[in-house]
Amino acid sequence: MDKKLMTIDLNSQILIEKAEKDGVETMYDRKNGFKSQCGFGLQGTCCRICGMGPCRISPKTPRGLCGADEHTIVGRNFARMVAGGTAAHSDHARDIAHTLALSSRDGNYKIRDEKKLIELAIDWGVETECRDIYDIAHEVAEIGLMEFGKPHGVSIFLKNAPKVRQEIWKTIGIEPRAIDREIATVMHSTHIGCSADIDSLINLSLRTSMADGWQGSMIGTRFSDIMFGTPMPTQTEANLGVLEENKVNIILHGHEPTLSEMIVLAADDPELLALAKEMGAEGINLSGMCCTGNEITMRHGVKIAGDFHQQELALVTGAVEAMIVDVQCIFPALAYVADCYHTKFITTSPKAKITGSTYMQFSEENAYKDAKKIVKEAVLNFKNRKPEKVLIPEFKSPATVGYSIDAILSQLDRVVNFNVDKTGTVKPLIDCLKSGVIRGVAAVVGCNNAKSVTNKNHVTIMKELIKNDILVVSTGCGAQAAAKFGLMDKGAKKLCGKGLATVCELVDIPPVLHMGSCVDISRIVDIVSECAKYLDVDMCDIPAVGIAPEWMSEKAVAIGTYVVASGIDTYLGIAPPVTGSKKAVEILTNGLKKEVGAAFTINENPDELAAIIIDDIEKKRDHFEKIITEKINLSQV
Ligand code: XCC
Ligand code: SF4
Numbered sequence: 001m002d003k004k005l006m007t008i009d010l011n012s013q014i015l016i017e018k019a020e021k022d023g024v025e026t027m028y029d030r031k032n033g034f035k036s037q038c039g040f041g042l043q044g045t046c047c048r049i050c051g052m053g054p055c056r057i058s059p060k061t062p063r064g065l066c067g068a069d070e071h072t073i074v075g076r077n078f079a080r081m082v083a084g085g086t087a088a089h090s091d092h093a094r095d096i097a098h099t100l101a102l103s104s105r106d107g108n109y110k111i112r113d114e115k116k117l118i119e120l121a122i123d124w125g126v127e128t129e130c131r132d133i134y135d136i137a138h139e140v141a142e143i144g145l146m147e148f149g150k151p152h153g154v155s156i157f158l159k160n161a162p163k164v165r166q167e168i169w170k171t172i173g174i175e176p177r178a179i180d181r182e183i184a185t186v187m188h189s190t191h192i193g194c195s196a197d198i199d200s201l202i203n204l205s206l207r208t209s210m211a212d213g214w215q216g217s218m219i220g221t222r223f224s225d226i227m228f229g230t231p232m233p234t235q236t237e238a239n240l241g242v243l244e245e246n247k248v249n250i251i252l253h254g255h256e257p258t259l260s261e262m263i264v265l266a267a268d269d270p271e272l273l274a275l276a277k278e279m280g281a282e283g284i285n286l287s288g289m290c291c292t293g294n295e296i297t298m299r300h301g302v303k304i305a306g307d308f309h310q311q312e313l314a315l316v317t318g319a320v321e322a323m324i325v326d327v328q329c330i331f332p333a334l335a336y337v338a339d340c341y342h343t344k345f346i347t348t349s350p351k352a353k354i355t356g357s358t359y360m361q362f363s364e365e366n367a368y369k370d371a372k373k374i375v376k377e378a379v380l381n382f383k384n385r386k387p388e389k390v391l392i393p394e395f396k397s398p399a400t401v402g403y404s405i406d407a408i409l410s411q412l413d414r415v416v417n418f419n420v421d422k423t424g425t426v427k428p429l430i431d432c433l434k435s436g437v438i439r440g441v442a443a444v445v446g447c448n449n450a451k452s453v454t455n456k457n458h459v460t461i462m463k464e465l466i467k468n469d470i471l472v473v474s475t476g477c478g479a480q481a482a483a484k485f486g487l488m489d490k491g492a493k494k495l496c497g498k499g500l501a502t503v504c505e506l507v508d509i510p511p512v513l514h515m516g517s518c519v520d521i522s523r524i525v526d527i528v529s530e531c532a533k534y535l536d537v538d539m540c541d542i543p544a545v546g547i548a549p550e551w552m553s554e555k556a557v558a559i560g561t562y563v564v565a566s567g568i569d570t571y572l573g574i575a576p577p578v579t580g581s582k583k584a585v586e587i588l589t590n591g592l593k594k595e596v597g598a599a600f601t602i603n604e605n606p607d608e609l610a611a612i613i614i615d616d617i618e619k620k621r622d623h624f625e626k627i628i629t630e631k632i633n634l635s636q637v
Pocket of ligand 2: 047048049050051052053054055063064065066067068073192193
């Protein structure tokens with residue numbers, strides 16, 4: 001396949017061509033190299049769980065050596081994907097919690113959102129009267145840390161869900177206990193000779209995913225807001241055109257804000273700015289990629305260099321002095337690509353060491369000092385740039401980002417209720433939904449996947465939804481696709497249906513709202529839960545859906561699963577490796593509906609998927625309008 005047809009991003013197309021000329025291999029070459037992928041792997045019917053395997057299921061060999069059938073094998077593989085994803089998000093959250101425990105008035109990590117801390121402290125029964133804010137923070141951090149390994153009880157966050165939802169979780173036994181325990185239980189239950197029952201394996205997957213969504217991710221988002229500030233709308237730009245010819249270009253890639261927040265500070269350090277001048281640069285230009293990019297653009301307006309599929313291409317510009325990474329979604333290939341240019345590929349976490357990179361360990365205890373050292377390395381590298389190898393593609397789009405729940409609600413409230421105290425309730429949002437001006441809300445989230453054309457599913461689906469008056473919220477690399485294609489620009493209201501366009505105009509928002517990194521999908525679950533509680537209905541009654549058009553990571557599998565467990569229908573643009581078991585497919589796409597009120601829908605054609613979603617939202621609306629009317633009638637009796 002022509003490599004340039006594998007992405008719809010024009011900058012990427014230009015750089016794929018440049019990579020070819022420079023003799024640099026990228027993911028797009030490797031994709032062509034893999035003529036076809038293993039059918040057993042694609043369907044989830046290959047088992048490598050014990051040393052007698054791999055066992056592959058086919059009509060001729062319907063059982064593995066131990067007798068496990070396709071349902072058991074698919075179910076175990078699925079559960080392990082969920083556990084992998086939950087581990088990644090939650091371990092990120094754990095580091096944030098440790099950092100909160102380190103926070104101090106004169107240290108590197110401070111409390112920036114006292115209000116949010118106090119609210120959480122009160123919710124968790126922590127004494128707040130007449131206490132130093134840092135003492136409160138440390139006690140809250142300690143409680144958060146206990147969520148990972150507490151011997152008794154279930155997630156501390158479950159009580160925030162609507163009562164009916166809590167009942168469902170209790171009845172089907174998916175209330176997550178300690179986070180680490182859920183992950184360990186899945187690893188144990190999927191060991192050879194344990195669980196061999198598809199219903200039970202999916203039930204276990206649901207409970208573990210709940211430890212991600214209703215525990216780890218919530219700790220990650222809340223503690224990050226407390227320490228680094230709750231995002232508020234801010235202006236930025238997106239795509240590789242944000243790189244600057246005359247400045248030291250540093251790209252931050254990965255996930256945890258503990259590192260990136262310090263780099264943002266260090267990039268402003270007068271000493272380093274002076275050094276940049278000395279090196280002949282006009283300054284330091286910081287930009288972000290993947291979820292780290294989302295974290296720092298949400299809080300500081302740092303420009304977005306690009307998404308998951310652009311990590312190699314960013315280096316192909318020849319204009320990047322350093323790519324600084326921490327954990328998750330980092331191509332090992334960056335080591336080879338960096339070698340072809342002057343770029344320093346700097347790894348910083350003992351959890352993600354990569355052969356061929358420059359390892360400069362970052363520790364929270366010495367955060368600013370470490371960050372300065374890392375930025376200095378980048379600045380010093382400016383002199384090694386080879387101008388003849390530089391090509392910065394021109395495209396970039398303006399975007400307004402920073403839509404935390406707090407930001408969305410306060411903005412809506414100001415317009416609808418002329419409320420200027422900036423608190424806000426969900427009422428205006430619900431009024432928009434009730435009246436039907438907005439037909440529904442769709443969270444379009446997740447990765448890029450080489451199985452589809454990069455960005456195509458995201459952009460096609462988002463455009464279709466907003467055209468049909470469905471408000472889109474986004475996180476992860478999906479948010480970056482939206483930003484790159486101008487959908488997070490307020491001007492994008494011209495692409496909306498009449499209802500949504502009016503709301504965008506009145507409230508002064510873009511039709512696709514950036515809600516953060518993938519850990520921040522907890523914000524989306526929170527707002528659906530708040531709306532349901534306000535109306536005294538269940539989360540599955542709200543016309544809201546989740547969509548992962550180009551998902552690829554285990555984290556995405558965990559997310560999709562907890563979103564469904566929360567009662568929110570979820571649509572996938574890439575088939576997960578479960579199709580080898582008819583029973584698994586039936587449970588995930590239908591059976592769960594009876595249990596949790598939501599299920600998965602899979603369709604790899606983005607136009608078809610968009611049509612299905614719009615149709616389903618309209619059906620959900622009928623039900624929504626009916627119960628709202630019933631409630632109104634009841635209250636009038
Ligand atoms: Fe990774 Fe989070 Fe996926 Fe992007 S969206 S490819 S997981 S960076 Ni989370
Ligand atoms: Fe084969 Fe069973 Fe071992 Fe899996 S657990 S590799 S199916 S023998």
